[in-house]
Amino acid sequence: MAKILVVTHHNFSHLYYEVLELIHLPLSIDILEIRFGEIEKIDYNMLAKYDLLITSGAHLEMINENYSELSSILPIYPLHFTEADLVKGLVKAKQHGNKVMVMYFPRTEFELHKYSEMLGIEIEILNFSSLNEAEELMIQHKKKGFNVIVGTSSVCEIAEKNGIHNVFIYSKDSLKTEIIKAYQFASMKNKMTNYAMVKEAILLNVENPILLLDQKFLITSLNTPAVKLFKLRHKHELIGESLSKFLKIDIQSTDLPLEIEHPNYKIIIEPISSSATAKSYVAVISKETIRQVSKTSPTDFASKYEFTNIIHNSSEMKKVILKTKQYAVSDAPLLIIGESGTGKELIAHSIHKYSGRRLKPFLPVNCSAIPQHILESELFGYEEGAFTGAKKGGKPGYFELAQKGTIFLDEIGEMPIEIQAKLLRVVQEKEVIRLGGNKIIPLDVRVITATNRDLKELIKENLFREDLYYRINVLQIQVPSLRKRQDDIPIILRHLLIKYGLDKTKVDFLIESVKNSLNTYQWYGNIRELENFAQRFCALNSIADDETYILKIFYDVLGEFTSTNLNENNESIKSPPITIDLEENPNIEEYEKNKILNALIQNQGNKHTTAEQLGISRTTLWRKMKQYNISKII
Template sequence: MGVRIAIASYGTFEQFIHQIKPFYSEEVEFVILNALFEDLKDEVRRLEKDHSVDVFVGSGGNGRFLEKYVQETPFVKVKVTGFDFLLALKKAAQYGKCTGLITFGERVPFVSSVKELLNVEVTERVYHQSSEIDQVLADLYNQGIEDVIGTAFVLERAALKGMRGHYIWSVDGVKTAVDTAVQVALAKRQDAKKAHKLASILQTIHEGVIVTDEQGIVNEFNTSAEKILKIDRGDVMGRPVQDVLPNTRLNVVIERQREEYNKIQDVGNVKILTNRCPIFSQGRLIGALATFQNIEEVSEAEGKIRRKLYTRGFVAGTRFEDMQGACAAFQDIVHIGREYAKSDATILISGETGTGKELFAQSLHNESDRSRMPFVAINCAAVPPNILESELFGYEEGAFTGARRGGKKGVFELAHEGTLFLDEIGEISMDIQLRFLRALEQREVFRLGGEKVVPVDIRVIAATNKNLWKMVKEGKFREDLYYRLNVLAIHLPALRDRREDIPLLINHFLREFRPDLPDGKRLELAGIPFLRAYRWPGNIRELRNVVERMAVLYKDGMDAERLAMQALSVNEEVDGGWGWSSAGGAGGAAGGVAGATGGMTGAAGGAAGGAGGMAGATGSMTGAAGGMAEATGGAAGATGGAAGATGGAAGATGGMAGGAGGMAGATGGATGGTGGIAGAADGAAGIAGGSFGPTAPPSPASPLPLSSWILADRQRRERDEILLALRQCGGSRTQAAKLLGVSRSTLWRKMQALGILANLK
């Protein structure tokens, strides 16, 4: 349907309409209202009632009356421009220097300026009723003025008196008005279309919707709102919302200009779940919106969805792209996983608890050709042994007391053409292992109580946090099943073996739990040193819990390290003490801890000198907290956890076998590690070999509090920076001070405080 423009015309004004018509396509239709002043009223009312035109256009006196009569439809007035007046004046000047200008209701504002500019004489007259026009013309004629400028009505009456008339408008002026009218009509059509769509949405959506203006007056109340609240729309519209909903909070939302989500509200005998929010337009409050649902219906719908998803099988939500890890070891595993996903062979995923075995299995499924088929997971340890068999293989009706009518499919059948993920596979009994082995080999199952074989096309992925081969040797796991499962094997590393990924994972979890945190704050929290040094026995699952705890506790301005200490304190209680791993220093040896046991005579945690470095604290100290009492072998420095050890315990009595500062094979005091402190010749200074790395945090046996360790760790790092600068500068304090960006006296004081001067003597 095209645009319809109604133009109020009179007499010869219609010629302008014919001149501009060629500029418009057939989509624009002109409706001519050939009437004058009061006679326009009935025609305008009829057109508006029928909604048969989009915009009204009028000029002069007719335009004034038209604007008064139009109620709902947009109106555009043909305006007289200075250019139009100049053209009319130029035509009139051909006949004489005196010209009359006649307008309806008001004067043309720029006439006096034009008169001064052109030095012409223009006599202005204004009339207010059609009956006055003849007298106005007579007055001008009696003054010797024979040329007048005005509208079509004025020119018609002037011609009857023998006067020459000149139109006050130009073709361009009329066309400009019509262009505006077309644009208004198109915008109106677009707005109407949007309004219709919005109205349709409001009346068809399941949620109830109430909209108010900024005063809280209801101006929208949809059909669902009527059904849920059992209130007629007519009783609500145009009334204050608190009058029709006594316990509403929309008025509070308007007052506070703050959203409220997922709030339970009682309306009569109905409980609803509602969301409320203020509505803004260009930064100004213009109203409020509430959407709500009947809680009973929400619960019923959720149940239906759950039942439907169960019948269709589960969906794997994680992909390899979603898994966080940048270290080479993790990326190698992902690469292997992508290759394994191309095969239908059985995969065995091993790894400690919390390393992400199920997420890895989901990623394998989504990377495979079975990604559009079901991913069915079952935790074998979570299902009681007497039920596990029926969950795996299903059962027929009447197979046992309480069996469902019609029987039930097991997970093997539910996973048909997809992937079956069996977590904690090491927990299944020997009896079930035998049936499981047959199902894997034959790709067919017998339901309990059944009489026929059900073939299945599945890809099996199993996971365990136990050593299955050890279980095989102990007779707790079938050897033939082990080999059937262990076709393609993947071992997921513990978090302590991929420490470079810890900041990345912390940042990822902070984005999930606190998306409002600035990037800088997230990076600060992710970079806390002792979070990277902690041994994380629960791996990524434990890390996620700690980060969520940090996200909940964090408030603007909080100290990052104090926050992490508070979040980790729960783990300390559960773990029975801080469990740490060495990273570049003394693995498990207290000699790598600033102020650590065995290194400080009565000054655990406080004395400068750090890292096993206090004079007289090289492990030969009787009464040293790391204790060499009873240690045979005379280990003069193996204080890091050798208490009670018999001097030659192979495997490093300090604890981190194979660790960076390791004491593997050290009998009491062997200096086997790169950061080694056990019996180290550098002992008191603590600067041997790899001492430039994170100091090992306090061991479970250490009385050193975490806060003291943090302080000591900062002192150690500052000490290491000074020692490194001195080495680079050949021992020159002047050059080292320049390199560090401090004065020579400041460097001297720091060296004295950190015990560096004494060690250099």
């Protein structure tokens, strides 16, 4: 059984107790309540009986800066709040005023100003390095009309003392997730053998990124260079992750030492424990390879997605994926056709991950995102002196960087016709000549292209070469729009709502209640628009518990999307009115009645204007008014 010590503020220990009742794991947790600045009250002698210490916010900062020796006695697991937690906090704070302070230590940064317009509030993000500074900032901003703050426990205590409304930054859901992660980390630490050797391996290789692995190649620890290489906020973000999954590599052999050629790194895995029952490994990443990639790589060379990431249930998508898997084993050029937002890049990633080239580079290039005057040199590379500003020694192009792997040319229809001629030669001859050079470089690259435009129409308009079209269109995948696979909309929306922090119970209720209404909207922006909808809904629905209110927010947000709808040609259109199934949603009747009543009041009883605003006929409006006895009110 894992034993964990939680160090937290006394005002919020009750939240831990509430979460512990929801977690059924073999762990023992003791809670130590102390204020900020009282870390010295921790009895170091008692720490030996624990596997892990959990803390956060100001307590964590104090330990890291002034009591670093504590971490040498007991591993510390830092609790991190998420952007979703902050958004939920902003929604709660809005109940107390429209000028909101958000306060946390400088080491954590989020772009929250984008939510100002969405939530209709003014947000001031305040960083502090001491509690005295925090209090001064609060008092200053209180004088400016800021009367509510979102922050950690210490921040909330100071706000309480100064008569400022406060919202605790951590949610029960995120706290539950973090405690489960901490348990997994503590359990993994208990299973590790030869721990002294592990620590020594890290100390002896401080210059190289190091990953420590258990017998299943799950990451148990990593050093500071690895944290910097992978741009992590804290090393615990990777604890428990599979090395194969994280680095997109395939470890098929345990005959170690094992050397793996990753697209970005060279990784050497060696055993550090000879125990037959509990092996441990160390993965050392080649420093020279990292330096070379950092100079030449325009992007991450590994594919990020696979077919399991494509959420679907419709027969249409099942057919597409089956066909795509068959095409994935081929090296022939492939063209993906689909509207914007249908997931063409996700398909391309999955093809590469399923192919025999999966361990080699995958290079996605958006042809419309790169300025036309540099697109040619970026694709095909250049030699020194090829043009003014050319780098000394030249530069390899994307095709060279994708050698032995796959290049994905997205929005191929936007490529200037002057560059298409050179692309034709590269695809046809499987070789490239750098700009300003005379050396022929053989290529072994799978070419996948994608477009949301009608290439045949572009050919008629002399905007796309016909010979290139037939060269890249050997294999073809057409990705259906959401309108043509409506069975997928509920399950995709469910995934997105959970992704953006909505409680699973609320998600299940909502999807079951509105699944018929979802298909009345056309979703011309496809999955991208559906994701926008999910984000907006979650931002507004963070604290809603009443089912009627949840449904009200849903139909309000869906109504906003309907009123600003664009079709596939980016033309403004009027969508059909949203259909609400009252038998499916009996508690929505009161909401519908209030919506009609408010519209009538807003339009001073004008039935014609009200019907237009609601997107229904006047006959339907009269019928609804009679059904809800509204005529007696107006």
